[in-house]
Structure formats: C-alpha cells, structure tokens
Amino acid sequence: MPSFCEVALPVPLDRTFTYAVGDGVSPQRGARVIVPFRNEKLIGVVIEAHERVPEEFDAKPVETLIDEEPILSARLMELGEWMAQYYLAPIGEVLRGMLPLTAEVRRTVYYRITDVGRDALAKNHDGDDEGSTRRRKQTDDDSRDAEWKVLERLADGEAVKLSTLRTATAVSLPLLAGMARKRWIARETSAMERDARRIERHAVLVVDARLPALTAKQQAILAELAACGNEMPLQALREKGMSASSLQTLVRRGLVRIEERQAAFRMSGLGAGKIGHLLNEAQMEALASIATVRSFEPFLLYGVTGSGKTAVYLAAMQRVLDEGKGAILLVPEIGLTPAAAAQLDATFGQRVALLHSALTPAERSEQWHRIRRGDAPIVVGTRSAVFAPVPNLGLILVDEEHDNSYKQEESPRYNARDVAVMRGKLEDVPVVLGSATPSLETWQNAQAGKYRRLAMTERVNHRPLPRVELVDMRMEFQQTGKEQLFSRRLIEETQAALDRGEQAMILLNRRGYSFVCMCRSCGEKLECVNCAISLTHHKSSHSLDDVAVAGQRLECHYCGYRRSVPKVCPKCESEHLYYLGAGSQQGEERLQEIFPAARIGRMDRDTVRGRSDMERVLARLHSGEINLLVGTQMIAKGHDVHGVTFVGVVGCDHALALPDFRAAERVFQLMTQVSGRAGRGELPGRVVLQTYYPEHYAVQAASEHDYDGFVTREIKYRRWMHYPPFGVLANLLVVSKRMEEAAGWSAELGKWFERIKPEGVRVLGPCTAPIARIKEIYRFHLILKAASRRALNTALRGAMAHAEEVGIPRRNVIADVDPLRLL
Ligand SMILES: Nc1ncnc2c1ncn2[C@@H]1O[C@H](COP(=O)(O)OP(=O)(O)OP(=O)(O)O)[C@@H](O)[C@H]1O
Numbered sequence: 001m002p003s004f005c006e007v008a009l010p011v012p013l014d015r016t017f018t019y020a021v022g023d024g025v026s027p028q029r030g031a032r033v034i035v036p037f038r039n040e041k042l043i044g045v046v047i048e049a050h051e052r053v054p055e056e057f058d059a060k061p062v063e064t065l066i067d068e069e070p071i072l073s074a075r076l077m078e079l080g081e082w083m084a085q086y087y088l089a090p091i092g093e094v095l096r097g098m099l100p101l102t103a104e105v106r107r108t109v110y111y112r113i114t115d116v117g118r119d120a121l122a123k124n125h126d127g128d129d130e131g132s133t134r135r136r137k138q139t140d141d142d143s144r145d146a147e148w149k150v151l152e153r154l155a156d157g158e159a160v161k162l163s164t165l166r167t168a169t170a171v172s173l174p175l176l177a178g179m180a181r182k183r184w185i186a187r188e189t190s191a192m193e194r195d196a197r198r199i200e201r202h203a204v205l206v207v208d209a210r211l212p213a214l215t216a217k218q219q220a221i222l223a224e225l226a227a228c229g230n231e232m233p234l235q236a237l238r239e240k241g242m243s244a245s246s247l248q249t250l251v252r253r254g255l256v257r258i259e260e261r262q263a264a265f266r267m268s269g270l271g272a273g274k275i276g277h278l279l280n281e282a283q284m285e286a287l288a289s290i291a292t293v294r295s296f297e298p299f300l301l302y303g304v305t306g307s308g309k310t311a312v313y314l315a316a317m318q319r320v321l322d323e324g325k326g327a328i329l330l331v332p333e334i335g336l337t338p339a340a341a342a343q344l345d346a347t348f349g350q351r352v353a354l355l356h357s358a359l360t361p362a363e364r365s366e367q368w369h370r371i372r373r374g375d376a377p378i379v380v381g382t383r384s385a386v387f388a389p390v391p392n393l394g395l396i397l398v399d400e401e402h403d404n405s406y407k408q409e410e411s412p413r414y415n416a417r418d419v420a421v422m423r424g425k426l427e428d429v430p431v432v433l434g435s436a437t438p439s440l441e442t443w444q445n446a447q448a449g450k451y452r453r454l455a456m457t458e459r460v461n462h463r464p465l466p467r468v469e470l471v472d473m474r475m476e477f478q479q480t481g482k483e484q485l486f487s488r489r490l491i492e493e494t495q496a497a498l499d500r501g502e503q504a505m506i507l508l509n510r511r512g513y514s515f516v517c518m519c520r521s522c523g524e525k526l527e528c529v530n531c532a533i534s535l536t537h538h539k540s541s542h543s544l545d546d547v548a549v550a551g552q553r554l555e556c557h558y559c560g561y562r563r564s565v566p567k568v569c570p571k572c573e574s575e576h577l578y579y580l581g582a583g584s585q586q587g588e589e590r591l592q593e594i595f596p597a598a599r600i601g602r603m604d605r606d607t608v609r610g611r612s613d614m615e616r617v618l619a620r621l622h623s624g625e626i627n628l629l630v631g632t633q634m635i636a637k638g639h640d641v642h643g644v645t646f647v648g649v650v651g652c653d654h655a656l657a658l659p660d661f662r663a664a665e666r667v668f669q670l671m672t673q674v675s676g677r678a679g680r681g682e683l684p685g686r687v688v689l690q691t692y693y694p695e696h697y698a699v700q701a702a703s704e705h706d707y708d709g710f711v712t713r714e715i716k717y718r719r720w721m722h723y724p725p726f727g728v729l730a731n732l733l734v735v736s737k738r739m740e741e742a743a744g745w746s747a748e749l750g751k752w753f754e755r756i757k758p759e760g761v762r763v764l765g766p767c768t769a770p771i772a773r774i775k776e777i778y779r780f781h782l783i784l785k786a787a788s789r790r791a792l793n794t795a796l797r798g799a800m801a802h803a804e805e806v807g808i809p810r811r812n813v814i815a816d817v818d819p820l821r822l823l
C-alpha cells in the first residue's frame with residue numbers, strides 16, 4: 001500500500017503536491033481527491049501514488065477520495081501531461097479544464113477569528129473602559145461597529161459559516177474581505193461531494209384516491225397530470241403556471257405524491273431533423289478514405305463552401321458507431337446551430353451528447369457522465385469537447401478547423417484542433433480536420449505529407465460558387481464625393497435580391513454603433529478606464545422580443561465597462577465630439593433607411609447572447625420572415641440558408657493595415673466563408689466585396705475562390721519571414737496591476753534572454769503589449785521566435801524557472817504558445 005500520493009491542484013503553479021494517504025486507501029492515478037490546501041479544501045487529481053517520504057515537510061493527509069476508480073483514463077491523463085508540457089500550463093489547471101465537474105462539489109465558506117483579531121477585540125474593550133465617547137468619535141462609521149459585531153460573534157474561536165455570520169451580523173462581503181486583509185479573521189472553505197446525478201422531483205397522481213371537492217386550481221393540476229401519463233416533473237408544472245400551494249394541498253390530501261427521480265436526458269426542443277442525403281461521388285470518396293483507417297492518421301478534408309462536409313462527418317460517425325465505437329465532432333463556438341443539432345438528433349437520437357457553452361454546470365456534468373458510461377458514444381461540442389471521456393474512441397473530427405474559437409485565450413492556452421490531433425495519436429485513431437479555408441499550419445502539414453489531403457472541390461449538385469465582384473471604395477469615394485458605408489453596387493444588388501423575393505446577408509464585422517468616439521478640439525480618443533481600448537458607442541437597443549435591453553452608452557468590448565455618452569470631451573470640455581467607424585447596429589439603421597420595406601434582422605453579440613437567440617434568428621431567416629440579415633462574423637459561420645442569394649461584405653479588410661502576420665489569412669478566410677453563404681440552394685449566388693485594398697492578394701484570391709492561389713502566396717511570405725508554419729512562436733506576457741512591476745519584471749526576463757542567448761531562438765522585446773492594459777492589468781511582452789519546437793520549449797522553460805528564482809509570481813508570467821494574436 002502506498003503511503004503518499006502526488007496531487008495536481010487547480011492553482012497556477014507548475015508542480016504537484018504530496019499528501020499522505022490513510023491505511024487501506026489507495027488512490028489511483030486519475031482519481032479525484034479532496035485535500036486541504038492553505039485555508040481551503042480543494043479538489044485535485046491524483047498523478048501517482050508512491051512511497052517517497054517528503055523530506056522537508058510533513059505531508060497532510062488526503063481528506064476524501066472521491067473516486068475509487070480513475071475518473072480520467074490513462075490516455076486522458078497522458079494528454080493532460082502533454083498539454084502541461086507543450087503549453088507550459090500548470091498541470092492542475094489543465095486537468096481541471098478536462099473535468100467539467102464543478103457542479104458535483106458543494107463549497108462552504110467559513111470564517112474564524114485570528115490572534116490579531118482577538119487583540120483588536122481586546123483593545124476595543126479596553127478602550128470601552130477608558131471612555132466610550134472617544135472611541136465613538138474616532139470610529140464614527142458604521143462599518144467599525146459591524147466589524148466588532150463580527151469579531152464578537154467569532155470570539156469563542158469556532159469557525160462560523162458565512163451564511164450564519166451574515167444572518168447574525170448583517171455584515172457585507174466587502175467588509176469581511178477587508179477584515180480578512182487586516183488578518184483579523186481567516187477564511188476557510190470546505191468542499192463536499194454532491195451527488196453527480198441530477199435529481200428531479202416529480203408529482204405523481206395517486207390514481208385510486210377518492211376525489212373530494214376541489215378548487216379549480218387543484219382540478220387543473222390533476223387534469224394536467226392525468227393528461228401527461230399521471231406524472232410530471234415539478235419544474236414542468238411550475239412552468240405551466242400551476243399553483244404551488246394548491247399542489248401542496250393535494251399532497252396533504254393524499255391525491256398527489258412527490259417522488260424523486262434521476263433526471264432523464266432530454267434534447268431540448270429539437271424537432272425531427274432533416275434526413276441525410278445519399279452521398280455524392282466526392283463525398284463517398286472522402287468517406288471511404290476515412291472509414292478504412294483504424295489507427296492514427298490525420299486527414300485534411302478540404303471542401304469548398306457548400307460541398308457537403310457535414311454529411312461526410314455524419315456518415316463517418318455512423319460507421320464508427322456501427323463498429324461499436326465512439327466519435328467526437330468538434331464545432332466552432334457558434335457552429336452548433338439548431339439545424340446541425342436537429343440533423344444529429346435525427347441521425348443518432350439518444351446516442352449523441354451535445355456539449356456547448358449554454359449548458360449549466362449540472363447539465364455539463366450530467367452529459368459528461370453519460371458519455372463516460374458509454375450511453376452517448378457520439379459527442380458533438382465546442383472546444384473542451386476534445387476531452388470528452390468517450391470509451392472506445394474510434395474517430396475525431398474537427399469542423400472548420402481554421403476557426404479561432406478553438407483557441408482558449410486563458411490558462412491553459414490550448415488550441416483544441418492541435419489537442420485533437422495529439423489525442424488521436426494517443427488513442428491511435430484517425431483525426432479529420434475539415435475546412436473550406438484550412439489554416440496555413442494544417443495546409444503545410446498536408447503539403448509535407450504529415451496529413452493526408454482529401455478534397456471536395458465542387459458544391460453539391462454541381463451548384464456554382466457565387467460570382468464575386470470587388471468594389472474599390474476609394475473609387476467609390478472619388479465618384480460619389482461622399483464617404484458612404486454602402487456602395488452603389490451593394491445597394492443595387494441587395495435591392496435586386498429583395499425584389500426577386502430572395503434573401504440577402506450583409507457582413508459588418510464590428511458590433512455597436514460606432515467604434516471610435518473622438519474630440520475634434522483636442523484629438524482625445526475616449527478610452528475605457530480599465531483598458532487601453534477605445535470605447536464603442538451603442539445606441540439604445542431592443543432585444544428580439546422588443547424589450548429594451550440597454551440604453552445609449554459607451555462600452556468597452558474587452559471588460560464590459562459602460563458609461564453614459566458624454567456631452568463634452570472629458571479632457572478639454574469641448575462640445576465637438578464625433579463618432580467614427582460603423583458597426584452592425586449602425587449598419588442595420590442605415591439599411592432600414594435605404595430599404596424601408598425590408599424585414600431586417602441583426603446577428604451579433606448584442607442581439608444573440610445564447611443558443612435560443614441564435615435559434616430564433618435562424619428560424620426567422622429560414623422561414624423567410626427576415627429577408628435581410630446584417631451582422632458580424634457570426635453570420636459567416638456554417639449557416640446553410642437556401643434562400644440567400646446575395647452577400648455583401650463591408651469593411652472587413654481593415655485588418656490588412658495592421659502589423660499582424662495572420663491578417664491576410666484572417667481576411668481571406670472571413671471573406672471566403674461569408675461569400676460561401678450565398679447561392680447554397682437552387683438559385684445561384686452573388687457577392688459584393690467592398691474593399692480599400694483591391695490589389696491585395698488575399699482580397700483578389702477571395703474574389704476568385706482561389707484558395708490555392710492565396711495559400712501559395714501566403715506560404716512564400718511566411719517561409720521568408722520564418723513565421724508559422726515555418727517556425728514556432730510564443731508570446732511571453734508579463735502582467736501586473738502596477739505598471740512599474742510589469743515593466744521591471746519583463747526587463748528582468750529580457751536581460752536573462754540576453755545573457756543566456758538560447759540557441760535557435762530570437763527574442764523580440766520586451767516592450768508594452770499592443771493592448772497595454774486590460775481590466776486594470778498592465779501588459780508587457782516578449783515574442784519568441786524559434787526554428788524548432790524543442791528550442792522554443794526549452795527557452796520558455798528556462799525563462800519560467802528564472803522568473804521563479806527572482807521571485808516573479810507565477811500567475812504574472814503567461815506563456816502563450818502558438819498564439820493566434822500577439823496582442
Ligand atoms: N449528397 C448530397 N446531395 C444533395 N445535397 C447535399 C448532399 N450532401 C449535402 N447536401 C446539402 O448541401 C448543403 C451544404 O452542405 P454542408 O452544410 O455540409 O456544407 P459544408 O461543406 O459544411 O459547407 P460550409 O463549409 O460552407 O459550412 C446542405 O444543405 C446539405 O443538406
């Protein structure tokens with residue numbers, strides 16, 4: 001029996017912690033435990049059990065072993081360790097991200113008085129004796145009184161639950177936090193396991209009871225139950241507006257019984273899905289290649305927009321299922337559209353688990369357990385679904401593999417597409433990366449023969465790709481003498497589509513009304529108080545149900561800070577404020593002026609907050625209720641609306657002016673994807689691309705559907721500049737609330753790199769990051785560019801070790817490996 005175990009805890013430290021295990025307990029690798037850590041109880045994952053007695057300290061004992069059996073499989077553990085190594089992310093944070101089970105643990109916060117607190121309390125009493133008037137004067141504020149009340153309640157030394165303490169003293173949370181900072185009281189937490197299964201309470205009709213006289217409300221409940229097979233969840237009764245007190249009366253009279261049931265899995269509100277098509281020749285070929293492989297092999301499925309990649313994914317998953325295995329399909333953040341969900345439902349019914357961001361923690365853990373039990377061998381979900389514990393995995397698919405939402409922009413900063421390939425390798429199963437606009441990384445891997453390339457170069461039923469017309473906005477300005485948001489051609493074509501009874505989509509890739517507010521007198525640009533970011537002007541807006549959701553305001557799109565719209569410049573008090581740059585909200589307003597009869601819908605993060613909003617807009621689009629949709633890049637993703645024959649693209653090439661080596665790739669992808677929404681039905685599509693860079697190769701290639709042309713140019717540039725995929729990058733961020741600290745620490749790391757001169761690594765910086773401050777945190781960075789992965793990893797590791805040596809806290813140094821943005 002081992003006496004100790006190494007536990008990975010969700011704290012930002014690159015290490016594990018040793019705990020003692022009691023007699024008869026043997027925690028297995030991959031099992032969860034609850035352990036004491038500082039003043040808290042944390043859930044960790046066991047990395048290994050061992051006999052090595054720690055030399056410098058007495059190991060505290062494990063409090064609870066949650067899982068007798070490992071909850072993370074050996075392969076998932078290995079994947080986690082690989083991620084920690086590759087992304088320089090704390091192993092505990094990686095493993096926490098792999099286990100969406102927070103709902104299973106109840107956390108309770110306690111407070112306890114400290115010695116410092118006792119002293120303070122004693123002094124206060126002494127002061128009381130000397131003369132309470134003086135004390136009153138010194139501490140005339142109420143908060144002092146509240147503090148004494150808390151100390152007195154805690155004086156007997158027992159830890160008191162936060163909720164009890166608040167009931168007893170009516171103390172506020174900030175006040176408690178302040179007392180903890182003064183070290184008068186100490187915060188402790190305990191964690192308790194909660195039953196993972198969700199329990200639902202059901203009302204059950206007691207059938208053979210004799211019916212006494214009943215009120216109308218009581219009768220309504222009985223009728224409802226009788227109509228639903230004599231029982232239904234309380235939640236559902238409540239949603240139907242049934243009275244709770246009437247129900248209680250019925251229960252008291254023995255007419256209804258309350259029973260607890262384990263919640264059944266329900267697919268929310270999905271109708272019968274579309275039935276699949278017979279695959280065409282190109283689809284069959286792709287499927288045949290994928291389905292004959294049973295060990296690790298990565299594929300690039302390059303299929304133009306509307307070539308029917310989804311049908312290939314579904315068929316491939318069906319094959320895997322027929323062999324008694326499971327599959328994971330990753331989709332971008334908003335890729336799990338109702339249409340896709342309905343199709344999955346129709347194909348796999350109860351065998352599929354959907355993991356998306358709108359799930360509550362309880363639902364997420366419920367899905368997780370279903371998957372792990374083998375009840376749902378088909379998993380479809382966003383980024384973190386790459387960790388789904390599918391037993392007997394047979395296939396991994398990544399739809400729209402180029403999509404930026406696969407990258408997590410917080411620790412652990414992984415890219416789910418790359419993790420998917422690694423997982424495929426560890427599980428020894430094929431991995432398919434699909435896209436109409438593959439990332440340069442994936443394309444190069446295919447070129448180099450590491451990935452097998454499958455191509456579907458035509459749309460289904462030989463439908464043509466849309467004809468794309470470029471409008472040079474500089475010419476437009478010269479010819480019309482006015483700076484216009486929409487060009488004449490865009491307006492003509494939109495009108496024509498609407499006149500023909502067809503639908504149109506217009507992309508304006510910024511949300512809000514105007515994205516810059518400036519002062520004409522002093523040139524001041526209004527920025528967020530927390531971030532070095534211009535504030536976006538929003539007019540008052542209405543949600544889809546026509547409920548006003550927010551008034552006119554300036555808003556920061558990084559931290560959510562809002563302020564009223566100033567009448568005068570906050571700096572020079574001039575009244576000449578003006579607004580620049582049109583966002584989707586302004587786009588909508590202008591379009592309504594130009595096309596008063598159009599039924600306009602908007603799709604951006606202000607109007608579409610969750611899945612149900614998305615469902616509503618798409619349903620209205622499919623039904624034809626909306627015939628003109630304006631929105632941000634949300635409209636570009638995966639939608640398959642057959643009535644759309646025209647797409648207009650407005651101002652999505654600004655990025656080409658930025659010093660960002662991925663700008664061309666991003667602009668090409670967005671233009672191609674959004675163009676790809678046109679002409680997916682019987683009728684051919686048209687596109688108008690408004691641009692200020694008509695000669696740019698990304699714009700040219702997008703207008704000609706020429707991925708090959710684009711990638712050939714782009715590859716040359718990347719190779720020449722040693723940018724990915726011809727070299728590897730990391731962004732080493734140094735952050736702090738205090739600017740001098742961030743500056744000093746990054747300078748220290750810069751000096752270290754200069755001294756060490758890590759082989760094969762070029763270091764740029766340190767300098768302030770392009771966004772110098774986000775959420776009150778100052779940001780400096782160093783960019784590391786290396787020819788080999790190994791050199792990069794070694795250099796980063798060295799820098800991290802040096803940071804630790806010189807006392808830079810771990811959470812203030814962030815390594816972003818394979819960054820998508822160097823901001
Ligand atoms: N074999 C087929 N015959 C006819 N129609 C098909 C066939 N396969 C798929 N379709 C239809 O073609 C349309 C496009 O398919 P799908 O949405 O899968 O395209 P895609 O390749 O994913 O495109 P995008 O990259 O633009 O999202 C859908 O309406 C789908 O129902």
Ligand SMILES: [Zn+2]
Nearest residue numbers: 528531556559
């Ligand atoms: Zn901000």
